[in-house]
Amino acid sequence: GNSVTQMEGPVTLSEEAFLTINCTYTATGYPSLFWYVQYPGEGLQLLLKATKADDKGSNKGFEATYRKETTSFHLEKGSVQVSDSAVYFCALEDSSYKLIFGSGTRLLVRP
């Protein structure tokens, strides 16, 4: 069946450090892929998405590229800020348009 695997957290970085959060998926076909972010005490909100192979989603300095060869959708940011501290969820959209989420990765950025 479909599934998403994310690196376990928490990830702790200093401000301006480079961020990578790994995400791999198992699915039939080529599903759309998403990164959602959850700030403390809030619901999830879409960060970026990619709908086909080799697409790059980007938003707020974050990027992720849909790699069908490695079934991956790793999240990157060149220089993190304290305000990026949150939980990040990778997700895929199945054939009936429902989302399947990874377990989430908590990011803590220290000043």
Next chain:
Amino acid sequence: IAGITQAPTSQILAAGRRMTLRCTQDMRHNAMYWYRQDLGLGLRLIHYSNTAGTTGKGEVPDGYSVSRANTDDFPLTLASAVPSQTSVYFCASSDSSSGHNEQFFGPGTRLTVL
């Protein structure tokens, strides 16, 4: 524009009691979803509705029921709460008519069953 609202914000409930979590959206989205979020497990789909009048079971539907009488409202009911239903519950909605679409999430309801 409110987006999605959920009520209550939090609740402590005795085991065996009945509880309804409310969810309302004002975006006229056709699809709505209920998830539970548990540490280390991410979000798991409980029930969904692709359009008013229809509902479907998600990954963890046991112990929960939903209804979709109209486009805006999608209440989740726990008929007889058990401690394993202690969780944070999120409602979401989307315009899923063509896929690849963003789901919009409410702020969540933190439920504790004692």
